[in-house]
Amino acid sequence: MAQNFQVDLRGMIDLLSEHLYEGPQVFLRELMQNGVDAIRARALLEPKHVGALQLEVSRVDGVPTITFFDNGVGLTQPEIHEFLSTIARSSKRGRQEFIGQFGIGLLACFVVSERIEVLTRSARSEDAEPLQWLGQSSGEYAIGVVNERLEVGARVQLQAKAGREEFFEFENVVAWCAHFGALLPYPVEVRRLEDGRVVENIVVNAEGAPWRREFSSHNAKRQAMLDFGRRTLEVDGLDAFELRSEAGDVQGVAVVLPFTPGLEARGRHRAYLKNMLLSDACDNLVPSWAFFVKCVLNADGLRPNAARNAFYEDAALLEARDRIGDGLRAYLIGLAERDPNALRRIIDLHYLSIKALAGEDDEFLKLFAPWLPFETSLGTMTLPEIQERSRAVRFVSDRSLFRQVAPIAAASGQAIIHAIYAYDEAVLQGYARLHPDVPLERLDADTVAGELGEVGADVLAQTADLRRVANEVLLSFQCEARLSSFAPSELVALYLPRGGTFMRDLRRTKEQVKGLWSDVLGDLETPLPIGVADAELHLNWRNPLVGRLAHLSDQSVLKRVIGMLYVQALLLGHHPLRLEEMRLLNEGLIEMIGWGLPQTAVALN
Structure with missing residues (x-):
C-alpha cells in the first residue's frame, strides 16, 4: 500500500538541490556514505566482516541507470519505516563511528532521479526477509517483501530523470566517486555494463592514504606523500610531510607549495570526515598562518556543520587546530636543523607565513629571526x-x-x-x-623632519623671500615650506605629512563623494586654524635649483615653480592628488610648456 513521506518532499528536494548541497553529484557521496556506515554497523555484529562497495553504470530500457551495492548491515522492515520514510531521522545520530548524522542523505538521489528503489536484507536475523522500499519524488513510498534471493546488505537503483543524464555517465561517476571517496577504507568499484556484461571496471580508491601504509625509509614515505599531493591536489610540492593530532583524531599530509598562493586561495585545504570528502576548501582546521602548505586531512573525531562543507566550531576543533599548528611548527624547526638550504627556499617563497607564526611565538622567532x-x-x-x-x-x-x-x-x-x-x-x-x-x-614624519640637516642663519636670510612666496602658494594646501639640507642632492623637495596621511586622504575622499557621505566625512574632519599646516614641504638646499630659485626676481614664475615642486613631491611619495592639486599640475604644465614655445602663434582653422 502506498504511503506518503511526512514532509513536503518536492520542497525538500528543491532545498537540497539549490541550497544545502553543492551540486547534484553529491548523491554519489550520500550513497557511499550510507554504504560505509552500513558496513561499520555490520562490523559491530561481525567483527571479521570485510566490507565492499560497488556501483554499476548501465542502461535499463534505454534509460541511464546506476545500481549501488553495499554488503553492510541491511535494514529490517521497522527500520525502513523509521529511517527511510521519515525525513531527518537517522539510525546513526549520536554514533561517532558513523559518517551520517542528518538522516536526509538518501533524499539527495531524488535530485537526479524520479524514484529510488532499495532492496535490502538485514544481518540481524538469519531468516530476515528480503525487502523492497520504493520511493517516488511525488511524495509516495511503498514497502513490501520481494521473492528474490538477496545477500545481506542493500541495493539501490536509480534511473536518470530528464536533464540529469550526465550524472549517470561512467567517466563522471568514476571521477566523482574518486573525488568523494578516495580515502574510504573499503574498496569502491565502479563497473560499466553493456548487455548485462561488465566491459570496464575501476577501483577508485586503490591507492588509499599514504599515512596508513608502512614504508622502508623516510625518503620512500616522503616520495609517496609527494605523489599523493600531485595526484590529489595537482601540486608538485617542494616537500611533503605527515600531520597528526590526537585531538579530533586527525591524520593527513601537508604539501609545501612551490609558489606563493594568492589571497583567495590561502587557508583552503581538502578535508575528509571519517574518510569521506567534506570539503575541497575547508578553512577552519589548519591555522590561518599556514598558507605555505596545502593539506589533505582526515578527521575521525570531529563533527560536520549542517551543510557538510566544514567542521563544526567547538572545543574539539580548536584543540585539533592547535595540534596541527604544533606539527607545522615542528616541521619548520626540524628543517632548520637538518636542511637549511631547503628552509631558505621555503622562506624565499613563504616568508609572510613564517613571519605570521614568528610574530605570535617567541621561541619560534628566536630560531627563525636570522632568516x-x-x-x-x-x-x-x-x-x-x-x-x-x-x-x-x-x-x-x-x-x-x-x-x-x-x-x-x-x-x-x-x-x-x-x-x-x-x-x-x-x-x-x-x-x-x-x-x-x-x-x-x-x-614618523616628525622624526624624519627632525633628522633633516639644518641650514645656517646666512642661508635662511638669503632665502627669506623664497620661503615667504612658497608659503603663500602652499597656504591653501595646508602645507608649510621649510628649508633643509639632505642627501641625495638630486631630490629637490620632500613632502612630509604631520601626524600621518589620514586627514589628507579624508579631504580627497570628501571631494569625490556627494550628499550624505560628504556630510559624514565632513563631520570627521578636524578644521585647522587659518595659517596652521598639517604637512611640510622641505626644499633641499643641496640641490642647485633651490639656490637659483632664491635669486629669482620674477615672482609669478617662482610661484609656478613652487607649485610644480609641491606636486612633484606628492607624486614621488605616491600620494593621490586632490582636485586643486590636479588643477595646479595641469595649469603649471601648460604654462611651462608655453615658456618654451615661440611668441608668434599660428591660428588653426
Whole structure:
C-alpha cells in the first residue's frame, strides 16, 4: 500500500538541490556514505566482516541507470519505516563511528532521479526477509517483501530523470566517486555494463592514504606523500610531510607549495570526515598562518556543520587546530636543523607565513629571526644584516612615508625597514623583547623632519623671500615650506605629512563623494586654524635649483615653480592628488610648456 513521506518532499528536494548541497553529484557521496556506515554497523555484529562497495553504470530500457551495492548491515522492515520514510531521522545520530548524522542523505538521489528503489536484507536475523522500499519524488513510498534471493546488505537503483543524464555517465561517476571517496577504507568499484556484461571496471580508491601504509625509509614515505599531493591536489610540492593530532583524531599530509598562493586561495585545504570528502576548501582546521602548505586531512573525531562543507566550531576543533599548528611548527624547526638550504627556499617563497607564526611565538622567532627577509631602503635584508650597519632597528609602517624616506636613508647608508604588513611589526616587537639591548624605533614624519640637516642663519636670510612666496602658494594646501639640507642632492623637495596621511586622504575622499557621505566625512574632519599646516614641504638646499630659485626676481614664475615642486613631491611619495592639486599640475604644465614655445602663434582653422 502506498504511503506518503511526512514532509513536503518536492520542497525538500528543491532545498537540497539549490541550497544545502553543492551540486547534484553529491548523491554519489550520500550513497557511499550510507554504504560505509552500513558496513561499520555490520562490523559491530561481525567483527571479521570485510566490507565492499560497488556501483554499476548501465542502461535499463534505454534509460541511464546506476545500481549501488553495499554488503553492510541491511535494514529490517521497522527500520525502513523509521529511517527511510521519515525525513531527518537517522539510525546513526549520536554514533561517532558513523559518517551520517542528518538522516536526509538518501533524499539527495531524488535530485537526479524520479524514484529510488532499495532492496535490502538485514544481518540481524538469519531468516530476515528480503525487502523492497520504493520511493517516488511525488511524495509516495511503498514497502513490501520481494521473492528474490538477496545477500545481506542493500541495493539501490536509480534511473536518470530528464536533464540529469550526465550524472549517470561512467567517466563522471568514476571521477566523482574518486573525488568523494578516495580515502574510504573499503574498496569502491565502479563497473560499466553493456548487455548485462561488465566491459570496464575501476577501483577508485586503490591507492588509499599514504599515512596508513608502512614504508622502508623516510625518503620512500616522503616520495609517496609527494605523489599523493600531485595526484590529489595537482601540486608538485617542494616537500611533503605527515600531520597528526590526537585531538579530533586527525591524520593527513601537508604539501609545501612551490609558489606563493594568492589571497583567495590561502587557508583552503581538502578535508575528509571519517574518510569521506567534506570539503575541497575547508578553512577552519589548519591555522590561518599556514598558507605555505596545502593539506589533505582526515578527521575521525570531529563533527560536520549542517551543510557538510566544514567542521563544526567547538572545543574539539580548536584543540585539533592547535595540534596541527604544533606539527607545522615542528616541521619548520626540524628543517632548520637538518636542511637549511631547503628552509631558505621555503622562506624565499613563504616568508609572510613564517613571519605570521614568528610574530605570535617567541621561541619560534628566536630560531627563525636570522632568516627572515625585510624590505628596506637598501633592498631586501635580514635583521643581522641590518644590525651590521646600525645597532638600532628602525622601521616605517606607512607606505607613502617609506617612499619619501627611502632615497634619503639610502643616500646616508641607513637600512630603514618597510614594515607595512602586520606580521612585520609583530616580528620586530618580538625581536626587541628577545634582545633588550637592541633599540627599536618607529619613524614618523616628525622624526624624519627632525633628522633633516639644518641650514645656517646666512642661508635662511638669503632665502627669506623664497620661503615667504612658497608659503603663500602652499597656504591653501595646508602645507608649510621649510628649508633643509639632505642627501641625495638630486631630490629637490620632500613632502612630509604631520601626524600621518589620514586627514589628507579624508579631504580627497570628501571631494569625490556627494550628499550624505560628504556630510559624514565632513563631520570627521578636524578644521585647522587659518595659517596652521598639517604637512611640510622641505626644499633641499643641496640641490642647485633651490639656490637659483632664491635669486629669482620674477615672482609669478617662482610661484609656478613652487607649485610644480609641491606636486612633484606628492607624486614621488605616491600620494593621490586632490582636485586643486590636479588643477595646479595641469595649469603649471601648460604654462611651462608655453615658456618654451615661440611668441608668434599660428591660428588653426
